[in-house]
Amino acid sequence: MDVFLKTVSALNDETRILILRFLDEYGDSCVCDLQTSLDMIQSRLSRHLKILKEAGFVRVERRGTWAYYAIRSPLDRFRSEALEEIRHLDITLPPLQKTSQTGACKL
Amino acid sequence: MDVFLKTVSALNDETRILILRFLDEYGDSCVCDLQTSLDMIQSRLSRHLKILKEAGFVRVERRGTWAYYAIRSPLDRFRSEALEEIRHLDITLPPLQKTSQTGACKL
DNA sequence: ACAATATATCAAGATATATTGATTTAATGA
DNA sequence: TCATTAAATCAATATATCTTGATATATTGT
Numbered sequence: 001m002d003v004f005l006k007t008v009s010a011l012n013d014e015t016r017i018l019i020l021r022f023l024d025e026y027g028d029s030c031v032c033d034l035q036t037s038l039d040m041i042q043s044r045l046s047r048h049l050k051i052l053k054e055a056g057f058v059r060v061e062r063r064g065t066w067a068y069y070a071i072r073s074p075l076d077r078f079r080s081e082a083l084e085e086i087r088h089l090d091i092t093l094p095p096l097q098k099t100s101q102t103g104a105c106k107l
Numbered sequence: 108m109d110v111f112l113k114t115v116s117a118l119n120d121e122t123r124i125l126i127l128r129f130l131d132e133y134g135d136s137c138v139c140d141l142q143t144s145l146d147m148i149q150s151r152l153s154r155h156l157k158i159l160k161e162a163g164f165v166r167v168e169r170r171g172t173w174a175y176y177a178i179r180s181p182l183d184r185f186r187s188e189a190l191e192e193i194r195h196l197d198i199t200l201p202p203l204q205k206t207s208q209t210g211a212c213k214l
Numbered sequence: 215a216c217a218a219t220a221t222a223t224c225a226a227g228a229t230a231t232a233t234t235g236a237t238t239t240a241a242t243g244a
Numbered sequence: 245t246c247a248t249t250a251a252a253t254c255a256a257t258a259t260a261t262c263t264t265g266a267t268a269t270a271t272t273g274t
Contacts, residue, residue, distance in 0.1 A: 004192050008119045011115045
């Protein structure tokens with residue numbers, strides 16, 4: 001698929017917009033933190049993170065069994081404009097819950 | 108639906124990207140010109156034009172039985188960035204066929 | 215090597231979106 | 245008013261995408 005269409009397609013989902021907004025606000029997060037904070041089951045989150053990654057919005061860094069996702073930097077022009085739009089959306093962002101640091105995730 | 112999501116959703120389709128690219132290149136066009144030039148059946152075209160209109164990308168002007176569509180101007184920041192991206196895509200744009208001017212459309 | 219845990223992938227069903235052909239609406243001209 | 249034509253909408257089907265629960269993979273510590 002064309003790159004632009006893939007980029008747009010990745011933006012075309014409320015869940016992914018929320019994830020992007022979350023990562024933009026709180027910075028690097030491991031999947032289990034996202035799970036507890038956003039109250040999503042693991043497979044769903046994993047799927048959307050993959051789509052965001054393949055669309056060039058996020059990067060992953062593995063540390064042990066954990067996978068830390070973050071907004072890619074630098075983003076190209078169109079993607080940063082999209083992120084800027086997302087930044088100004090009226091989204092009620094749930095508070096960050098750092099399960100990964102306080103102990104094991106045990107989800 | 109949220110405005111941003113609606114905007115993105117409108118971009119998330121090859122047909123609509125082609126239509127936007129076409130209007131950007133050739134300017135105002137009536138539906139029958141789009142039909143012949145892009146070789147699309149009328150109902151399909153009409154549907155996509157409606158989506159583009161409701162997403163704020165195009166405007167319509169009626170002249171008699173004809174409906175002329177054009178890129179809205181000015182576009183807001185995000186939409187113009189999107190259009191700019193589309194402008195640089197590797198799309199083989201079919202030539203403009205002005206059915207509406209040479210006579211009746213008779214499609 | 216084995217157990218435990220985090221993450222990724224798979225399969226099935228549910229939901230949304232696109233395509234087509236048929237029908238409806240609206241404007242023009244005889 | 246009636247016939248004609250452009251464009252919009254509708255109904256049915258096809259296709260794609262999302263969600264969930266189950267399973268697979270990979271890493272750590274014992």
